Amino acid sequence: xxxxLLLEIGxxxxxxxxxxxxxxxxxxxVDAQLRAHRLPPESxxxxxxxxxxxxxRIVRIPERQSDLEELVNGPPVSAAFKPDGTPxxxxxxxxxxxxxxxxxxxxxxxxxxEYLAFRRRQRGKATVDVLPDVLRDSLRSLPFPKAMHWDxxxxxxxxxxxxxxxxxxxxYLYGGRVVPFTIARTPAAQTSQVLDVSTGAVTYGHRFLTxxxxxxxxxxxxxxxxxxxxxxxxxxxxxxxxxxxxxxxELDAKAQRLQGRVSRVVRGESGLLHEVPxxxxxxxxxxxxxxxxxxxxxxxxxxxxxxxxQHYFPVESEDGKLKKRRDP
Numbered sequence: 620x621x622x623x624l625l626l627e628i629g630x631x632x633x634x635x636x637x638x639x640x641x642x643x644x645x646x647x648x649v650d651a652q653l654r655a656h657r658l659p660p661e662s663x664x665x666x667x668x669x670x671x672x673x674x675x676r677i678v679r680i681p682e683r684q685s686d687l688e689e690l691v692n693g694p695p696v697s698a699a700f701k702p703d704g705t706p707x708x709x710x711x712x713x714x715x716x717x718x719x720x721x722x723x724x725x726x727x728x729x730x731x732x733e734y735l736a737f738r739r740r741q742r743g744k745a746t747v748d749v750l751p752d753v754l755r756d757s758l759r760s761l762p763f764p765k766a767m768h769w770d771x772x773x774x775x776x777x778x779x780x781x782x783x784x785x786x787x788x789x790x791y792l793y794g795g796r797v798v799p800f801t802i803a804r805t806p807a808a809q810t811s812q813v814l815d816v817s818t819g820a821v822t823y824g825h826r827f828l829t830x831x832x833x834x835x836x837x838x839x840x841x842x843x844x845x846x847x848x849x850x851x852x853x854x855x856x857x858x859x860x861x862x863x864x865x866x867x868x869e870l871d872a873k874a875q876r877l878q879g880r881v882s883r884v885v886r887g888e889s890g891l892l893h894e895v896p897x898x899x900x901x902x903x904x905x906x907x908x909x910x911x912x913x914x915x916x917x918x919x920x921x922x923x924x925x926x927x928x929q930h931y932f933p934v935e936s937e938d939g940k941l942k943k944r945r946d947p
Contacts, residue, residue, distance in 0.1 A: 622661070622746075624677040625843050626754070627790035627822055632670045633783055635897035637764060641783070642668040642859070648760045649675045652753045657684040657743060667857045669900045672822075674857065676843045680793075684743025691717065693735035696726060710735060750798045754791060754818075758782070758802075770808035771816070779805070791818035795841040822846060824853025825901055854901040862896040869904035874934050877906060879942040882933040884922055891926050898930065907931070914941060 626649065633641065646666035653660055662678040693699070699710035706714075706721045714721045717737040727736040755773055763783035771780045780802060791798045802816040821837040828834060830852075838853060840846040847857050856862045870892075874880050885891050896902070913921065918941055925931040934942045 621794050622679045622682065623792070623794060623842060624675070624680050624750075625790065625792040625846060626675040627788075627846070628673045628758075628786060629671060629788040629790070629823060630673075630782070630786045631784040633668075633673075635670065635894050637783065638668050638670070638859075638897040641673060641761070641763075642666050645673045645757075645761060646675055648757050649677075649753070652756045652760065653677075653680060655756070656749050656753050657687065658746060658749060658753070659685075668859065668897075669855060669857065670898060671826075671900065681746060683745050684749055686743050687739075687741040689739045689741075690727070691737045691739055692727065692729075693724065693737065695731075696733040696735060699735050713737075747793055747796070747798060750791070750793055751800045754789075754798070754800050770805045770813070771802050772805055773802060786816050788821070788823065789816060789818045790820065790822050790840070790846070792820060792841070796820075822850060824850065825855050828854035828901055856901055859896050862899065862902055863892070866895055866902045866904065867892060869902075870932055873904045873906055877934055877942065879934040879936055882922065882926075882935050882941075883939070885926060885932050891930065891932065895930060906934075911943065914943065 628645070643666065645668075646664040650660060650664045658681050660677045660680050665676045667674040667676070693713035694707075694709040699707055699713075701707060710721050710724070713735060714724055714737075717724075717739065719737065724735045724737055727734050755775055758773070758780060759775075759777065761782075763781075766781035766783060767785075768779055768781060769785040771782070771786070772778060773780050786802060789800065789802070791800060797818055797820050800818045804813050804815055820841065821839050823835055824838055826835045829836075836853075838849045840849055850857055856865070870881050921941060922933050925933050936942045
């Protein structure tokens, strides 16, 4: 946990069709920004998502930036020294610009001739001092099919921060400690109820489900393992594959109890089972019924309405027809 990086961007519900792509992209962008800031990850980048959160976890990143070494070219040697070997204003000016004396400069042989040069070395900063810039540039780089204005801005001189949906919280931890960062709200939006979004060590559970206390309450965490476990306690399944499997498993069990099976249209053509895990944070399967007279409509009308408009899973009998409800 000493070098673990954990980022969760909590926002209003993202469209289900966006989530698979965004889940991959947020990991790729954070990885790229870490490398651009000379903090290459030392372990694979893991990404997770629910409709209300995008999560990135990296087990180990460096404790500090790698040192930077840069070779800066100056004037040609022929113009840098007088016949008696004393430096010309060109050499003296170049050295002064680099903050050194002329003897500290190197001579570099190039295809165009011999030039003066200076090898600038910069010691890397501590990781915690660089991570705010990594988050800032990651937020700017994350692409959306359609971004929106939400009266937010970053302190980088680039104006409003557009995002897919308004950001409501950011969990940002390095080694169990909060990395300070703030998204400011624009002056026109500032009220007692519209506040800046600052990073913290808290996430949020399911909006409506709870076993005790208040649903959707803040949950303090210090590591990814604690984060995942506490979310599950508060009815949020972080792994998409786990949500998918829970839905598929409970669908089959419920259909069998109803002496039927999940529609083959759902299984083979509709893509509904692929979409629904990105619509919910804690799926549970329940059975409902509709009036018997609706079965007089063409089956294609019913299944299209059930699947595409209401995201329901039709249950059919062994003959492949929509199952009639059982009267009590």
